Amino acid sequence: MKNKSLPVDLPQNLVSGLQHGSEFRHQLIPEETFCSECEGNHVLSEPIIITSRAKILTFTGVVEGISTYYKVCSNCRMMYRYQEFTDGIHNFNDHLLLSLHLCVILRNALQNHTAVSRVMSILEATAKAKFPSKDTVLHAYLHFEALSSHVYSYTCINCGYYPKVVIMDLHKKGVFSIPFSEIATPPSDFKGDTNIVSFWESVTMEMIGRGFLSSGRKNPFVVCPSYDCWAPWIGPNTRKSDIVLNTEHAKLQKTKSCDVPDLDVTEERLGDELFNLKVDAVRKLCKECGLDTKGSRMDLVLRLRTEMQNRSAYDKIFQQIWGASGGWAVITCPCGIVYSIKFNIRAESPRDFADLLLSWKHFPNVVIYDFARGLAAHVNLRKADSLPFSPHEGRLAEPTTANIQLAKEGKLKVNLPWLKNKKEEEDINCHPLTGSSEHYALYDRFHEFNTKDPRDALRRIQVVPELCGWVNTQTAEQLFGSMRKNNYFLNMLTPSGHTFLMRNIIHHYNTAQNKNMEDSLRKIVSPSDQLTFNGYGQIVLGTPPQSLNDSERHTCDITQIDQVHCPSQGSVIDMTALRNVQPNRACWMHPQSSDQIKMIENALNEKESRQQFLAQVGATILNRSDFITLGHPNDVEGTILNACLSMVRDIADLKNIKVNCFSSYVTVTWLPPLCADPSANLPDHIAECDFILLPSWASNHWMICYLHSNYILGCGKSMDVMISTVLQGRIGQIIVECLC
Ligand SMILES: [Zn+2]
Ligand SMILES: [Zn+2]
Structure with missing residues (x-):
């Protein structure tokens, strides 16, 4: 079977919905005249009619009386059917066709958490007509998506193919029911290697195959969950190769002595999850497990936790909390673009995320996960020769009592400068964007208090200044929040339908997010x-x-x-x-760009809230009230000036030029009437500085004065020089020149 695919970007005139029912072609004949498979231009047969009662479903109703035809090759007997998109129609099964406009509406409805069946109910009620069954329309839509030539790149335009920081989470309510007994045990030599391309081709084929079935026949292409042929999705550039890992079969080995503590982990987490259940649900569970249902919620939870040691009780509790399958393991970048998804057949464990990460071409430097300790232990056990999570087993510092104490008090800071600027001397086996080969497994803000190991204090992302303010794990939480809204229809689908549609919905989500980022970039360049x-x-x-x-x-x-x-x-x-x-x-004399003018107008807009956050420089938050005190265009407010100077200092620092900036609030105190002593404001490291910058308010105007380090070294006199510099607002050349 050979398929004709649809372009990713359909021509706008075909999806605009301006075609009326009568304007659609009523005779749908395959365009091919020669067989594409046989050599020597074998002419196809005359068109043979399939039906004259096919229907085109559109946004406004059903167009009846459509004739569909097929042709056949006289040589190889291959059949050709109508599968053109240029008429604005998508042929599903020669009896039902969808207008491309409707296909795009269904796609956008799904992005807005509205199931195909709900859209159909709305259209049916509006058109007061009988529509084809909702399942058939859903299958027709999946057929359309399966024939669209999506690349499923699963990559962020900002982070690229190999993000240096990733956030991992479990979307645990995305499930389907598979009786465990129906999943065959994989062959004993199966090591977990799965061909990602052939798995997803087979799922896509199942969606396409439905269009070729005469009613009532079973689809020969159905894909059922299995341990040895069930692959995650990882974008083509991000994965190491087309062979990716899925070692879920190892979860079957329940022996407690096994090297990787999967089951223990899950029980522990399941126990934690019990606390989140409502009291009624806990009581019901107790009843199902044949336990005493009296007592407080805590009593019931503790009783269940004890009972969980017993396998059948464990399964019941597990199903109540996680549903039948193990949910979706999801990896995103800090911008919230999804990089990898894996549908877990069994309960989640760090194994699932490890499978994904180990299938990546470049292991991220920082992994944020709500069970970071378990992940680091699991990955390092599996890769004992290379210990991917190191140094300190993926902790930010050596787990000494002193370090742990500092971290707990929030006083420990570990800089990872290569997250911002690539290391000049690359490590061996480094990440290409950072030049570092260090790998950390860290906790985000929301889950860190769940952990019991005191050493986990060394896994807080707050310890790393470079991550603060940049990595917002809420982006991932929001993604899951919106994914939950799809559960009502995704969880009704077959396992293969569920995985196919999930990957597709997330692909469209990623594409839209990337488009937004690109659009906002275009505004600033x-x-x-x-x-x-x-x-x-x-x-x-x-x-x-x-x-x-x-x-x-x-x-x-x-x-x-x-x-x-x-x-x-x-x-x-x-x-x-x-x-x-x-x-x-x-740039001094350069006129402001229209975007700069807009930003200034926005900052000075008196009608907007004065408390609105506009910028952050280091620890300084600037809101509108800081800007609004700006008077004449040449003036600058003291706080903003200090913020600018600190940026000059940081820029210089990157060029290995040490600059010390005095605060504009400090220099003013050196002048009459206060005449404070500048030596009281001198930092310890002043002798190491190449330059000092002195903001000076002179002639109703801020000036930036600079002194070369020579002045500082000769002590004594330097104080006078500093004061007189500030006093006179004497300006030699501006710092930018020194930095050239
Ligand atoms: Zn042929
Ligand atoms: Zn990103």
């Missing part, structure tokens, strides 16, 4: 800039660098970024990253 992708799948500015003549050698536009010079690094979202900001004298 100039219209002439081209966006393109680097070798790691990250979106970057693609315009070639302009040739600079001698007099301009040291100037480059502030919007020109590292990527322009080495297009293989960083993404354009990093454009405003400090390392990418270049000094440029030319």
Whole structure:
């Protein structure tokens, strides 16, 4: 069987819904005239009618009286049916066709958590007509998606194919019922290697096969869950190869002495989950397990936890909490784009996530998961020769009593600078975006208090300053929140239908999120800039660098970024990253861009809330009230000035130039009438600084004065120099020049 696929971007005129019933072609004849399989141009037969009573289902009703035809090759007997999209119709089974407009509506309805059956009920009630059965329409829609040439890239345009930080979570209410007894034990030599391509092709084939069935016949392509042929989805660029891991069969080995403590883990977690059940549900469970149903909720939970040691009680409790199958294991990047999904046949364990991560081409440097300890232990046990989670078994510091205590008090900080700027000297076997080969398994904010091991304090993401404010695990929670709204229809589907539609819905979700990110990027780059992708799948500015003549050698536009010079690094979202900001004298006189003007107008908009958050620099939060005190365009408010100076310091720091900035609130105290002693404000490291920056308010105007380190070394006199500099607002050259 050969399929004709649909383009990913259907022409807008075909999906606009402007075609009326009478405008559709009523005679649907396959376009082919020669057999595509046989050599030597074998002419196909004359069209043979299949039916003259086929129907086209549209958004406004049913178009009846459509004739469908097939042709046959006289040589190989291959049958050709009508499968064109250019008429705005999708042929499902020669008897039912959908308008492409309706297909796109169903797709968008699913993105908004509305099942195909609900859309059909709405249309039926509106058209006051009898529609084909809802199951048939659903199958027709799945057929449409299966024939669409989606790539299912599952990658974020910002993070690229190999995100350095990932968030993992379990969507545990996404389930289908499979009696465990019906899943065959895999062959004894099965090691967990599964061909991802052939598995998903077989699932897609099941969806397509439905279109070729005469009514009542069983689909020969049905895919049933099995341990040895059930694959996750990982995007083609992110996975190591087409052979990926699914070692769920190992969950069958229940011996407690086995090397990997899967079952213990699940029981422990299940026990924790019991506490989240409503009291009625707990009581019902007790009853089902033949336990005493009297007492407080705590009594009941404890009773159940004891009873869980017994296998049948365990299964009942498990089904109540997790449903029949083990839910979806999901890996996302910090932006919330889904990278991998795995439908668990059995209860979740760190094994499922380990299978996914070990199938990736590049193991992320930071993995955030609500059972980080279990994941690190499991992965390191499985890969004892390489111990992927190291140093410190994926903890941020050595688990000494002192470190644990510091972490608990929130005083431990471990910098991972390579998360922001790639290491110059790469480690062996490093991640390509960070140059580091360290791997950490950390807890996010929501789950860390569930943990019992005190050493887990060394797995908090708050310990890493580079992760604070960047990684927002709520993005993943929101994704799961919206996925839960699909359970009512996904959980009704067959296992293969469920997995197919889930992967498809998430693909459309990813595509829309990426589109949003790209659109917001286009707003901040100039219209002439081209966006393109680097070798790691990250979106970057693609315009070639302009040739600079001698007099301009040291100037480059502030919007020109590292990527322009080495297009293989960083993404354009990093454009405003400090390392990418270049000094440029030319920008002083540069007129503001329309976006800059818009941003200033927004910041100064008196009608908006004064408390609205506008920016954050280090620990300083700037809201509108900070900006609104701005008067004349040349003035700048003290807090904002300090924020700017701290950025100058950080930019210089990246270029290995040490700069000390004095706060504008401090320098003013050196002047009359306060005449405070500057030496009281000198930081310890002042002698190591190359420059000091002094904001000076002179002639009703802020100036930035700088002093070279020579002044500081000669002590004594330097205080006077500093004061007189500030006093006179004497400005030599601005710091940007020094940095060139
Ligand atoms: Zn032929
Ligand atoms: Zn991302």
